[in-house]
Amino acid sequence: MTMSAEALAADYLATGTVAGTPSGHFIDGREQDSLSGEKMDIFDPGLGRPFAAVAAGDRADAELAVASSVKAFPAWRRLAPAERGRILNRMAALIRENADQLAMLETLDVGKTLAESRGNAHSAARTFEYYAGVCDKLQGDSLPVGFGQIGLTLLEPVGVVAQIIPWNFPMTTFARGIAPALAAGCCVVAKPAETTPHTAILLARLLSDAGLPPGVCNVVLGEGASVGATLSAHPDVAHVTFTGSTKTGVRVMQAAAEHFASVTMELGGKSPVIALADCDIEAAAQGAAGAIFENAGQICSAGSRLVVDRAIHRKLVDRVVEIAGEITVGHGLRGNKMGAINSRRQLDTILGFTDRARRDGRAVLCGGKQLQDADGGEGWFVGPTVIDDLSDDDPCIQEEIFGPVLSVQVVDGPEEALRAANATRYGLMAGIYTANISSALAIARDLESGSVTINDYWGGGVEVPFGGVGHSGFGREKGLVAVQAYCRVKSVVAQVPTTLSQETRNN
């Protein structure tokens, strides 16, 4: 890598293409076209037009990738754990070295800003580094079975695992699923979302450069209904880690159930940011804005609801609207603070919610409309949106919008805040803003949510387990606990020969 992201960006904006863009599946240690020869266009959401084409795989490519991983598994699981750790550490270094190219392609695929993509590349590197250190620390127990026996547990890799990846955070989702799986000694077949394939191919290439043997991490590109469905239903896949919509998650679980594969389900969310009357209003306003406007709100754990005490409601919401007004929206490579919506389909979904809110007479304080790029491009943009004072049963409170839309619920006191926060079927994340740590902890304990942050919505990193309750799914990614999904416990009990006399044994 010689060109900086800025130089790559300038080159792309002038020519409409990126030199050296990868385009094939990564199977058995090399990039390859689909068996059918089919290709699919990849759109730049910031321009609303294709900038590249990649292999469009189907069932046959997915089966080839699984067979390759099955073949690679026996040697990979036997490799010394410390050597697995060295490979993952080299991967972290290679991601950092190639962060500019990765960030550039992530921005073109997803629509996010270059700054966000760069942050994601570094977070992916950190994730590989974290799990590199875990490889040689996975250990079982000794079991208290009595003097005549010795009992122990062995942690074994589950086998070949599928990773089905969404379009909003392709790099970080790849890293948080694949690094712990490799650390545990599993082989992986990854399927990026159809609109965002490029960084997965590059990451597979970097893993190979880091010394990962062929077949240990394969990447198959293509539609969810063919490649994703084949992987979830494949009898040789022992575990499926799925990140995506609740609706598709149900399908994946049904397919996995047919062959007793275990699953991790990281699904949708409708996460609340709770602002109590005694909070630091500026910190809460910045936190709430960051919780929903980052990545243009296309985050399963976005803080998409603001549950605010009536005593500070006006002041806090006015300040969030002011912050929203300062956010420039446009192509992710042009230095804007907010990038594009990933697809025309997603843009229409978001506008469907905001149009309906307007028709129903809701107070749409800002945004809620398609925006033109200031540079005259035809990309897919929605401005930061705030909809005030909604009732618990409003669709904007109950349904995941997956865009930069903050829906406000006004409450009286902490009890009502807790009730309002828990009033959806989702439970992924929640933020609490208050000066009183006891109130925060009491609410944290009673929230129906996989994670809670206090006075910093995006607090924590790869060390902190992440996952949902209710319709947000189950299983945990990140942290040490994530490795459990990729390990199975084998109990071994041995009868100990009584070769020693009772007297010797007692001494």
Ligand code: ADP
């Ligand atoms: P969205 O509707 O926003 O595209 P999805 O949950 O459908 O979100 O997509 C998340 C991931 O799941 C993508 O990689 C997609 O290709 C994949 N996918 C979609 N449908 C299926 C399916 N039936 N089986 C397995 N994976 C699927």
